[in-house]
Amino acid sequence: MIGRDELGHRSETVRRANLSAIVRELHGSGPLSRSELVTRTGLTRSAIRALTGELVGGELVSEGPAALDGTPGRPSSLVCPDPHGAVVLALEIAVDSLAAATVGFGGEVLEIIRVDLPPGRSSVDDIATALAELASTVRGALPNGGALVGIGVAVVGIVRRSDGMVSMAPNLGWRDEPLGERLAEVLGTTVPTTFANEADMAVLAELRRGAARGADDVILIWGSIGVGGGLIVDGRPLTGVAGYSGEVGHIPVNPDGLPCRCGSIGCWETEVGTGALLRRAGYPPEGGREAIDAVLREAESGSPHALSALAETGRWLGIGLAGLINILNPRLVLLGGRLLRSYPFVRSTLEAELDRRVLRASRHLVRVVPATLGIDAPLLGAAELAFEPLLTDPA
Amino acid sequence: MIGRDELGHRSETVRRANLSAIVRELHGSGPLSRSELVTRTGLTRSAIRALTGELVGGELVSEGPAALDGTPGRPSSLVCPDPHGAVVLALEIAVDSLAAATVGFGGEVLEIIRVDLPPGRSSVDDIATALAELASTVRGALPNGGALVGIGVAVVGIVRRSDGMVSMAPNLGWRDEPLGERLAEVLGTTVPTTFANEADMAVLAELRRGAARGADDVILIWGSIGVGGGLIVDGRPLTGVAGYSGEVGHIPVNPDGLPCRCGSIGCWETEVGTGALLRRAGYPPEGGREAIDAVLREAESGSPHALSALAETGRWLGIGLAGLINILNPRLVLLGGRLLRSYPFVRSTLEAELDRRVLRASRHLVRVVPATLGIDAPLLGAAELAFEPLLTDPA
DNA sequence: AGACATTTGGACGAGAGGAACACAAACCCG
DNA sequence: CGGGTTTGTGTTCCTCTCGTCCAAATGTCT
Numbered sequence: 001m002i003g004r005d006e007l008g009h010r011s012e013t014v015r016r017a018n019l020s021a022i023v024r025e026l027h028g029s030g031p032l033s034r035s036e037l038v039t040r041t042g043l044t045r046s047a048i049r050a051l052t053g054e055l056v057g058g059e060l061v062s063e064g065p066a067a068l069d070g071t072p073g074r075p076s077s078l079v080c081p082d083p084h085g086a087v088v089l090a091l092e093i094a095v096d097s098l099a100a101a102t103v104g105f106g107g108e109v110l111e112i113i114r115v116d117l118p119p120g121r122s123s124v125d126d127i128a129t130a131l132a133e134l135a136s137t138v139r140g141a142l143p144n145g146g147a148l149v150g151i152g153v154a155v156v157g158i159v160r161r162s163d164g165m166v167s168m169a170p171n172l173g174w175r176d177e178p179l180g181e182r183l184a185e186v187l188g189t190t191v192p193t194t195f196a197n198e199a200d201m202a203v204l205a206e207l208r209r210g211a212a213r214g215a216d217d218v219i220l221i222w223g224s225i226g227v228g229g230g231l232i233v234d235g236r237p238l239t240g241v242a243g244y245s246g247e248v249g250h251i252p253v254n255p256d257g258l259p260c261r262c263g264s265i266g267c268w269e270t271e272v273g274t275g276a277l278l279r280r281a282g283y284p285p286e287g288g289r290e291a292i293d294a295v296l297r298e299a300e301s302g303s304p305h306a307l308s309a310l311a312e313t314g315r316w317l318g319i320g321l322a323g324l325i326n327i328l329n330p331r332l333v334l335l336g337g338r339l340l341r342s343y344p345f346v347r348s349t350l351e352a353e354l355d356r357r358v359l360r361a362s363r364h365l366v367r368v369v370p371a372t373l374g375i376d377a378p379l380l381g382a383a384e385l386a387f388e389p390l391l392t393d394p395a
Numbered sequence: 396m397i398g399r400d401e402l403g404h405r406s407e408t409v410r411r412a413n414l415s416a417i418v419r420e421l422h423g424s425g426p427l428s429r430s431e432l433v434t435r436t437g438l439t440r441s442a443i444r445a446l447t448g449e450l451v452g453g454e455l456v457s458e459g460p461a462a463l464d465g466t467p468g469r470p471s472s473l474v475c476p477d478p479h480g481a482v483v484l485a486l487e488i489a490v491d492s493l494a495a496a497t498v499g500f501g502g503e504v505l506e507i508i509r510v511d512l513p514p515g516r517s518s519v520d521d522i523a524t525a526l527a528e529l530a531s532t533v534r535g536a537l538p539n540g541g542a543l544v545g546i547g548v549a550v551v552g553i554v555r556r557s558d559g560m561v562s563m564a565p566n567l568g569w570r571d572e573p574l575g576e577r578l579a580e581v582l583g584t585t586v587p588t589t590f591a592n593e594a595d596m597a598v599l600a601e602l603r604r605g606a607a608r609g610a611d612d613v614i615l616i617w618g619s620i621g622v623g624g625g626l627i628v629d630g631r632p633l634t635g636v637a638g639y640s641g642e643v644g645h646i647p648v649n650p651d652g653l654p655c656r657c658g659s660i661g662c663w664e665t666e667v668g669t670g671a672l673l674r675r676a677g678y679p680p681e682g683g684r685e686a687i688d689a690v691l692r693e694a695e696s697g698s699p700h701a702l703s704a705l706a707e708t709g710r711w712l713g714i715g716l717a718g719l720i721n722i723l724n725p726r727l728v729l730l731g732g733r734l735l736r737s738y739p740f741v742r743s744t745l746e747a748e749l750d751r752r753v754l755r756a757s758r759h760l761v762r763v764v765p766a767t768l769g770i771d772a773p774l775l776g777a778a779e780l781a782f783e784p785l786l787t788d789p790a
Numbered sequence: 791a792g793a794c795a796t797t798t799g800g801a802c803g804a805g806a807g808g809a810a811c812a813c814a815a816a817c818c819c820g
Numbered sequence: 821c822g823g824g825t826t827t828g829t830g831t832t833c834c835t836c837t838c839g840t841c842c843a844a845a846t847g848t849c850t
Contacts, residue, residue: 007416007437007438008416009413009808011834012808014404014807014835014836015837018836021402021404034798041402043403043838044839045799045800046800046837046839047837049799066798071796072797072847073795073847074796074844075798075845076798076799077798167754231722233629234628234631234634238629238723240723240725241725241760242756242760244724244754244760245723246724247724250721250752251646252648252714252715252717253718255714262754263751264752265751267752320647322646323647323648324646326643327640327642327722328633329638329640356659358645359562359563359639359642361562362637365636365637365639404836405837406805406806406837407807409806409836410806430826439809441828442807444829461817463817465818466818467819467826468816468818468824468826469815469825470826471826471827472827472828791850794847794849795849797846798845798846799842799844799845800844804840805836807834809832809833809835810831810834811830811832813831815826815828816826816828817825818824820824
């Protein structure tokens with residue numbers, strides 16, 4: 001409500017906003033009849049007709065025959081987003097894998113690849129080259145190379161939104177590495193490219209196509225080795241001044257706690273990261289994916305030791321989340337990434353901690369649920385981010 | 396960028412947006428020449444002329460003669476906001492005082508009163524009646540009663556934005572008290588009324604007229620007995636789903652800490668509230684304003700005991716703030732309320748803790764400074780909030 | 791099967807709003 | 821006092837949506 005609209009509107013602004021509204025609806029909700037567009041956008045039939053006509057001319061959508069639904073009246077023609085009318089490239093540098101996908105307008109995933117990343121640190125050049133290879137594979141599978149309108153890159157680490165400078169990525173051993181530059185070189189395209197943290201991307205995907213659809217205020221906690229957060233405030237991703245927001249893994253929760261790989265001590269992720277779980281379950285903290293799998297299997301078969309380790313993780317999850325909920329007063333908290341499988345085992349201690357620590361007013365309004373898009377959420381979110389300029393200004 | 400504009404624009408929307416832009420500039424930056432409005436809004440001279448003409452007709456602004464500034468060319472006529480063209484009523488329920496003010500369009504404070512509140516709990520009816528009395532005093536001082544366009548109420552407590560239901564106000568001993576209803580009864584007006592927490596209001600005031608002018612991402616920490624937070628994200632106040640956001644006083648920072656009056660333990664405010672300071676300085680925690688004054692006087696005269704108590708407060712301030720900064724990646728952190736006087740004494744330990752605990756990328760971008768509007772910030776913010784509908788839609 | 795109600799597509803004119811342009815007015819400077 | 825510059829004023833033009841009228845396509849009722 002309290003706004004900062006860019007100034008100086010004119011009739012052209014109106015056109016752009018209305019076109020944007022139509023394109024957004026089509027991208028987010030798939031094929032819609034013209035009359036549905038009328039009710040969703042609040043525009044008149046005349047306006048919808050003219051604007052969709054323009055989109056058909058731009059080959060972004062196609063108008064099909066009426067869909068008969070048994071209601072009286074002339075059937076309304078169906079406006080379908082054309083997946084090949086605009087294509088984005090989504091890339092992901094995850095904690096132990098790389099991924100690439102092409103996604104078409106409307107949200108259809110056209111091609112997707114994920115490859116394992118060898119453990120240990122890799123140089124920026126190696127990663128960039130590997131990503132470029134994946135990119136050319138998924139793009140090569142498209143009929144005409146695709147009308148590429150944007151590239152989105154999700155990174156496990158702290159990355160500057162504007163230019164892809166990676167400030168810190170502990171999993172990769174990176175510090176101040178110019179990922180954006182390198183990637184631009186090897187990709188060799190001039191297509192606008194946006195970078196963001198994997199959790200930021202994941203929550204965007206969940207907002208558009210997952211469990212957070214329609215919610216305005218959402219927190220997503222993405223567990224990998226550390227913990228990341230993606231925040232939606234008032235329907236928009238919270239980025240902060242440089243895109244460094246959502247680093248919830250490093251909120252102090254235990255002033256006398258363990259040292260964190262960020263240099264501080266007692267960060268949230270020292271208590272809820274995989275290392276803490278493995279330590280509590282009696283495994284070496286660096287055990288990796290296999291060790292985590294082992295703990296979860298033990299828990300699934302009822303091992304009290306594993307269950308109590310997970311319960312303790314849940315307790316700390318609740319402590320950190322309580323702070324976040326008190327700060328943000330969200331409608332929804334999603335747990336994603338590696339937290340997904342642990343969810344059943346952390347749930348009760350987590351909720352108990354929320355009951356204790358969240359202010360009553362906020363507590364009543366918030367629900368904590370698992371995310372729905374699985375491991376590819378950051379990749380899908382990267383695609384959504386890459387679509388953003390098109391959705392904002394389809395002309 | 397990733398937006399949720401209300402849909403269905405038309406030419407009327409353009410007009411409203413442009414009118415709103417002009418009114419916003421005038422309200423926020425005082426008298427401006429027409430040519431300044433042209434450059435600030437990006438509109439043409441013709442458009443500015445027509446739109447300001449309309450505002451003059453509505454008696455919201457007046458056009459004065461040119462201001463000669465020594466530059467060549469015909470001088471541009473000055474557009475002045477008329478403080479009596481639109482007036483709001485601001486009310487505040489602070490921790491130990493009540494206040495009321497009338498503020499005119501453009502931000503001029505027309506009348507302002509503050510009265511002490513007797514310690515201990517007061518009923519909602521008592522407070523509402525006292526506020527209504529203050530309100531009629533400040534309104535009575537206006538020439539024609541004023542063209543009242545809105546009422547804003549700042550409350551020390553957790554209050555629902557929509558209807559002024561106070562979920563919790565420990566200082567007043569309130570829990571689920573219908574302040575909004577009572578106030579509407581005793582005020583007897585149908586003017587739209589908005590409620591918010593005092594810290595939310597304070598940061599809005601600082602954003603418009605104080606130290607945060609022009610900043611897009613701001614955290615304000617407001618110290619009273621407890622600690623409140625006002626958050627600005629992307630130029631807009633962060634409210635959450637019901638206006639309960641910014642309750643930073645209750646983020647868990649010390650899992651083995653002291654019980655908090657919210658029912659949890661180890662909340663931030665148990666470490667940085669006035670109670671903690673008094674305890675550390677060797678005073679009874681319930682000492683109130685006088686005891687705090689005593690501690691500060693001791694510190695000002697160099698007492699090591701008082702200084703170390705304040706330094707410890709600074710350390711805990713830094714710990715909590717570090718989490719907030721990692722979450723929000725702000726440009727600016729303001730310290731206000733009772734923290735203002737302690738600022739010189741908490742500064743160094745606070746900054747040291749930030750250096751340790753905030754991620755390097757975010758740390759470089761953020762500055763921590765004292766707020767500038769003093770004790771009346773929440774009251775001024777309440778006025779700004781009350782002006783908001785007018786600024787959004789001046790028609 | 792046919793008449794009627796209902797809903798939508800298509801086309802055209804109306805209205806609203808700002809941009810662009812031309813001209814006059816008011817200031818500075820030499 | 822005349823030229824350069826900037827701004828106010830008025831007019832025309834362009835863009836965009838809305839409203840309305842009519843035709844088309846479907847369901848429903850008799």
